[in-house]
Amino acid sequence: MTELADAQAAPDPEALGRSLWGDAWLRLKANKAAMFSLFYLVAMTLVCVFGPFFSPHAYTTIYPDYVRTPPSLSPYPQQEMIQGALADVTRRMRVDMKEMKQEDGRVVFTVTSTKPFDDRNLRYIDRSDTFDDARVESKSPDGLETVISAATMQKYFLFGTDNVGRDLFTRTLVAGRISLSIGLLAGLVAVTIGVVYGATAGFAGGKTDEVMMRIVDVLYSLPFIFFVIMLVVFFGRNFVLMFLAVGAVLWLDMARIVRGQALSIRRQEYVQAAEAMGVSQAGILMRHVIPNLLGPVVIYMTLLVPQVILLESFLSFLGLGVQEPMTSWGVLISAGAANIGSANWMLLYPAFFLVSTLFALNFIGDGLRDALDPKDR
Amino acid sequence: MLLYLIRRLLTAIPTLFVIVTISFFLIRVAPGGPFNQERGLSPEIKANLEAQFGLNDPLWLQYWHYLKNLLHGNFGPSYNLPDFTVTELFREGLPISIQLGASALVLALLVGGTLGIIAALNQNRAADYAVIATATAGSTIPTFVIAPIIQLVFALSWKLLPVGGWGDGALLNKIGPVLTLALPQMAIVARLMRGSMIESLRSHHIRTARAMGLSDWSVVVKHALRGALLPIISYAGPAAAALLTGSIIVETIFAIPGVGRYFVQAALNRDYTLVMGTVVVIAIFTIIFNLIVDLLYAVVDPRVRYD
Numbered sequence: 001m002t003e004l005a006d007a008q009a010a011p012d013p014e015a016l017g018r019s020l021w022g023d024a025w026l027r028l029k030a031n032k033a034a035m036f037s038l039f040y041l042v043a044m045t046l047v048c049v050f051g052p053f054f055s056p057h058a059y060t061t062i063y064p065d066y067v068r069t070p071p072s073l074s075p076y077p078q079q080e081m082i083q084g085a086l087a088d089v090t091r092r093m094r095v096d097m098k099e100m101k102q103e104d105g106r107v108v109f110t111v112t113s114t115k116p117f118d119d120r121n122l123r124y125i126d127r128s129d130t131f132d133d134a135r136v137e138s139k140s141p142d143g144l145e146t147v148i149s150a151a152t153m154q155k156y157f158l159f160g161t162d163n164v165g166r167d168l169f170t171r172t173l174v175a176g177r178i179s180l181s182i183g184l185l186a187g188l189v190a191v192t193i194g195v196v197y198g199a200t201a202g203f204a205g206g207k208t209d210e211v212m213m214r215i216v217d218v219l220y221s222l223p224f225i226f227f228v229i230m231l232v233v234f235f236g237r238n239f240v241l242m243f244l245a246v247g248a249v250l251w252l253d254m255a256r257i258v259r260g261q262a263l264s265i266r267r268q269e270y271v272q273a274a275e276a277m278g279v280s281q282a283g284i285l286m287r288h289v290i291p292n293l294l295g296p297v298v299i300y301m302t303l304l305v306p307q308v309i310l311l312e313s314f315l316s317f318l319g320l321g322v323q324e325p326m327t328s329w330g331v332l333i334s335a336g337a338a339n340i341g342s343a344n345w346m347l348l349y350p351a352f353f354l355v356s357t358l359f360a361l362n363f364i365g366d367g368l369r370d371a372l373d374p375k376d377r
Numbered sequence: 378m379l380l381y382l383i384r385r386l387l388t389a390i391p392t393l394f395v396i397v398t399i400s401f402f403l404i405r406v407a408p409g410g411p412f413n414q415e416r417g418l419s420p421e422i423k424a425n426l427e428a429q430f431g432l433n434d435p436l437w438l439q440y441w442h443y444l445k446n447l448l449h450g451n452f453g454p455s456y457n458l459p460d461f462t463v464t465e466l467f468r469e470g471l472p473i474s475i476q477l478g479a480s481a482l483v484l485a486l487l488v489g490g491t492l493g494i495i496a497a498l499n500q501n502r503a504a505d506y507a508v509i510a511t512a513t514a515g516s517t518i519p520t521f522v523i524a525p526i527i528q529l530v531f532a533l534s535w536k537l538l539p540v541g542g543w544g545d546g547a548l549l550n551k552i553g554p555v556l557t558l559a560l561p562q563m564a565i566v567a568r569l570m571r572g573s574m575i576e577s578l579r580s581h582h583i584r585t586a587r588a589m590g591l592s593d594w595s596v597v598v599k600h601a602l603r604g605a606l607l608p609i610i611s612y613a614g615p616a617a618a619a620l621l622t623g624s625i626i627v628e629t630i631f632a633i634p635g636v637g638r639y640f641v642q643a644a645l646n647r648d649y650t651l652v653m654g655t656v657v658v659i660a661i662f663t664i665i666f667n668l669i670v671d672l673l674y675a676v677v678d679p680r681v682r683y684d
Contacts, residue, residue: 218395225625226400226656229644233407310519317521318625318641330521337525337630341540344529351522358517 020291027371034367037360044357048176056156057167059174060325063155064165065129068343071160071168077130077152082107085130093121098145108137108149116143125150129165160345162335171327172350178328179354182243183309183361189247190308191301194254199293201255202262213259216252228311232320242321246311250304257296265292295372302365306358313354329354378675381683385671389664393657397447400656401440404649411456411647430456443653452657453650457643463654467636471658473543474623474635477551481558482620486613489563493570494597497605500575508567515564524557524630541632554631558624562616569608577605606677614670618662622655 018026028034052059065085069076077085082102090097090111100109111117117139125134125148134150159168201212219227231245265271265288274284313330315321317337322328329350336347410432412423427433431442446453452463496508531553532540544550577583578601586596623637636655643651674681 218399225640226644226652226659229641230403230407233409233644306517313519314521314626318629320641320645333521333525337521337528340525340529341533344533347522347525347529351526355518355522358519359513362513362517 024371028367031367031370033363037363041357041360041364044176045180048173048180051173052170055167055170055173057170059166059170059327061167062165063129063161066155066157066161067165068163069157069161071158071345073158075154075156082130082152085128089125089128089131092124106149106151107131108147110145110147112145117146122148129153159349160343162346163339163343168346168349172332172353175327175329175332175350176353178322178326179309179312182246182312182328183305185243186247186250186308187301187305189244190250190304191254191297193248194251195258195297197251198255198258199262202259216255219252228315229320232315239322239326242312246308250307254300254304257300258293261293261296262289265289299365299369299372302361302368306361309358378683385668392664393660396660397653397657401443401653404644404647404652405436407647409647411649430454447657452654455648455651457646457648463650466639466651467654467658470634470636470639473633474637475621477554477558477633477635478620478623480551480555481562482613482617484555484559485562485566489566490570490609492567494574494602496567496571497574497578498597508571512564512567515560516568520557520561520624520626521630523560524627527553527556528630541630543633554627554633557627558620562620565612566609569612570605573605573608574601577601580604603677607674610670610673610677614666615663618659618666622659622662
């Protein structure tokens with residue numbers, strides 16, 4: 001009793017009060033899974049946003065020589081691929097290869113032809129994805145036998161290539177940009193609609209609330225996927241409108257949560273106390289209702305983002321979402337599932353990126369819920 | 378109880394009516410029509426087709442005709458699969474989807490439920506963490522990743538299962554699709570079961586049962602489980618409706634001739650009658666299973682009465 005009185009009489013200047021958010025942050029920091037997920041997600045975002053700038057391949061570049069090339073840490077072309085590519089090139093030049101040897105990054109080969117060799121034919125070599133800088137080293141006097149040398153271009157395909165020969169690493173990162181930004185933007189759309197709608201219903205109360213929530217109920221009872229597909233049908237396969245469509249479908253839960261919160265906060269004793277002390281409605285809204293609404297909104301938003309990413313991937317998987325050559329994780333996984341027998345890396349890498357991101361987002365959401373939910377203290 | 382049942386079935390009629398009405402007009406206002414193919418039909422043929430199916434009538438008249446046919450149990454012809462009526466398509470596909478969905482549901486409830494109970498009984502021990510981790514993974518990994526991975530592992534690498542196809546309902550052909558359908562549900566059921574079981578084990582009647590010296594088995598299975606079932610039941614209702622009406626992902630990846638594929642195809646092709654048929658079937662399943670959920674409440678929880 002005396003201790004308590006002392007503590008009240010002389011507040012320790014060092015023991016500053018912690019704000020609700022400071023408190024939540026401390027608790028979140030103690031949650032290892034959530035913090036690791038947060039770092040992972042930040043790293044994933046940075047890699048997806050900036051990675052493609054450092055990649056030697058553009059996500060649209062097609063390498064016909066490297067269709068469905070398995071992932072490898074060592075550079076391509078490998079030995080047998082050089083021979084294959086060379087055979088391909090000589091066939092195009094309509095010459096026969098006699099002998100070939102390799103010396104420090106260049107191939108030197110002798111070709112024979114029935115007509116004198118035309119130097120313009122060298123462009124066939126440069127045009128291939130494997131060789132570069134082709135030149136004629138020497139010709140036999142009659143011009144029928146030519147020694148040609150060309151540099152082999154080293155290329156890295158860390159994640160392999162897809163079934164038209166595009167670098168999967170770059171594509172996975174570019175897809176990550178799309179998936180993450182759709183998740184964020186559509187999540188924001190859903191949260192905005194949901195919060196405005198739910199808060200309006202909750203504050204207005206009475207008949208307005210009744211009607212607004214019945215509308216939500218009706219939308220709920222429509223098959224969800226029907227709704228999404230109708231939106232896609234209306235908006236066409238437009239990339240930006242997809243954000244809006246996806247966001248516009250997922251706001252229903254948010255609206256319900258916010259309405260329920262708004263209703264219950266308005267009936268809390270501290271709000272009644274504030275009213276009794278003559279605080280204005282706007283003051284109550286700013287000081288009490290909105291800060292208390294923010295917690296559930298933030299939690300729900302973090303759990304909404306993975307839902308949106310999943311929905312976008314689902315639509316893209318069905319071919320309704322992002323269109324080629326633009327790509328998203330859903331598009332890549334769809335292509336991977338179709339080529340699973342011949343090129344399983346096309347499924348595994350994008351699937352890993354998608355799933356690990358979803359994991360991280362879920363852990364962050366759970367961590368935030370634990371950190372912000374006052375009931376669990 | 379009977380009175381309640383009748384009342385619920387009667388309230389289902391306006392719900393269905395609203396759903397039919399909304400989706401009818403929604404699909405009709407969508408741009409395009411069932412006969413606007415990329416390689417266009419000649420205008421005469423298109424006009425004839427549209428006349429044959431009454432697509433030139435005013436919309437309210439078409440709506441009226443559709444409702445009248447629907448009341449006679451006639452879903453109409455499919456526009457894009459012209460040899461079939463929508464009813465025939467469902468008669469062929471629905472049993473397949475129901476078989477897969479029901480097996481998946483039973484599997485999910487049994488395995489998920491058991492895992493949940495095990496986790497709850499070993500709260501904060503290794504078994505609990507293992508279940509939580511598995512459940513998190515199961516509910517996070519999307520079906521369109523699970524399905525190809527099952528194909529990759531079981532069909533292509535180990536050659537235990539066929540890659541896909543229905544195979545006239547051969548057992549081996551069903552394993553992949555059923556697993557894919559069941560895994561996410563299993564994860565959710567396990568999580569729900571764990572939570573509600575922990576709560577149920579804390580309640581007074583369990584303490585009393587233990588104090589009276591009942592065996593662990595009978596405390597858990599006879600008393601605690603009953604109280605813990607409610608959240609599972611309310612989850613299983615809508616989940617069952619969704620599972621039994623087929624999944625487009627699973628049916629596409631495993632090449633299963635169920636009804637799950639129709640919805641998306643039909644909506645994209647503006648196959649109005651097929652879209653409507655799918656919506657109605659899904660709505661009926663949802664209504665029925667919600668009703669079953671409410672009836673089961675009364676069976677499981679004696680405090681719930683519908684008199």
